[in-house]
Amino acid sequence: MSEVLTFTDRGIYCPAADVYIDPWSKVERAVITHGHADHARPGMGRYLATTGAAPVLRHRLGDINLDTLDYGEAQQIGDAKISFHPAGHVPGSAQVRVEVGGEVWVVSGDYKLEADNISTPFEPVSCHSFITECTFGLPVFQWKDPAEVMADMNAWWAANASDGRFTMLGAYSLGKAQRVLAGLDPSIGPILTHGAVEATNAVLREQGITLPDTILVTPELDLKTVKGAFVLAPPAALGSAWAGRFKPASTGFASGWMALRGIRRRRALDRGFVISDHADWPGLNSAIKATGADRIFVTHGYTSVFQRWLEGEGYDAHVVSTEYGEETDGETMG
Numbered sequence: 001m002s003e004v005l006t007f008t009d010r011g012i013y014c015p016a017a018d019v020y021i022d023p024w025s026k027v028e029r030a031v032i033t034h035g036h037a038d039h040a041r042p043g044m045g046r047y048l049a050t051t052g053a054a055p056v057l058r059h060r061l062g063d064i065n066l067d068t069l070d071y072g073e074a075q076q077i078g079d080a081k082i083s084f085h086p087a088g089h090v091p092g093s094a095q096v097r098v099e100v101g102g103e104v105w106v107v108s109g110d111y112k113l114e115a116d117n118i119s120t121p122f123e124p125v126s127c128h129s130f131i132t133e134c135t136f137g138l139p140v141f142q143w144k145d146p147a148e149v150m151a152d153m154n155a156w157w158a159a160n161a162s163d164g165r166f167t168m169l170g171a172y173s174l175g176k177a178q179r180v181l182a183g184l185d186p187s188i189g190p191i192l193t194h195g196a197v198e199a200t201n202a203v204l205r206e207q208g209i210t211l212p213d214t215i216l217v218t219p220e221l222d223l224k225t226v227k228g229a230f231v232l233a234p235p236a237a238l239g240s241a242w243a244g245r246f247k248p249a250s251t252g253f254a255s256g257w258m259a260l261r262g263i264r265r266r267r268a269l270d271r272g273f274v275i276s277d278h279a280d281w282p283g284l285n286s287a288i289k290a291t292g293a294d295r296i297f298v299t300h301g302y303t304s305v306f307q308r309w310l311e312g313e314g315y316d317a318h319v320v321s322t323e324y325g326e327e328t329d330g331e332t333m334g
Helices: 054-061 146-162 176-183 195-206 261-266 281-291 303-312
Strands: 012-014 019-021 029-031 046-050 066-069 075-077 080-086 094-100 103-107 129-134 166-170 191-193 230-233 249-254 271-273 295-301 316-319
Touching: 046 054, 046 080, 054 066, 054 195, 129 281, 146 166, 146 176, 146 249, 146 271, 176 195, 176 230, 191 195, 195 230, 295 303, 303 316
Parallel strands: 019 029, 029 046, 046 066, 103 129, 129 295, 166 230, 166 249, 191 230, 249 271, 295 316
Antiparallel strands: 012 019, 075 080, 080 094, 094 103
């Protein structure tokens, strides 16, 4: 079996195309799965990403040398044929299919199987070898119906609003925040946003993604006029002086890690909502099975446990060390 992709200290490398996929060190040519900071880093000579990911990449990385492909559109680079396929993680996110001499490998990037109304839904891609994340690669991680979770969040907001409290939720500014927004009931009250969230909202709205009306929090905003509002902010803003303006307030966090009660308690949160942009245990297993691959490489997450499970299921499974899941903007949790 040919080694279509190899694992280096700079990232996942395709010798046939001389490109790296989601490299974490500076390289000349980078193929990018999506716009989160641990997968899309500054300083590369040239970037290749999906058309849908391009606006966020330019927003986050500035004036970069960026080429794009639509989902399913293949490009021949050297001796490799490369294409992007929906990952369902965040808007524009993709799996990368690499074919060399009839051998097909797929790099999942980050992915989830549930539709979220803002991202192109995940599509399995047949391959011989599959490189998959396993952020939530333990049986304890099994997501509820997202509609149930959002109904619970709206009920929490409504109760807070009736008591004259602000409702403050921590959610990552790319993907999670917009997913929450898409499920909120604006009839309950106004929706306020931190600048980092609102800047990303603007980029995605420009792409045609429909979101409810929001109000950017500025120093001039009179909070007396928005009592009972829902306040959406990145995780790093919770507990900050910025958040301290909103009194009284009930605080919550939206993440797959909220399935572990101890994390919510340590963060001194009133509520934790289990909403993740990553596949849960059943999702990981379902996605892997759907590829038809016999050879599986697992990265960033419960890698050792998941590898052993896959071996027990008959796969040729391997752990790969990467630097994903190491974002610096407070958005590392899923």
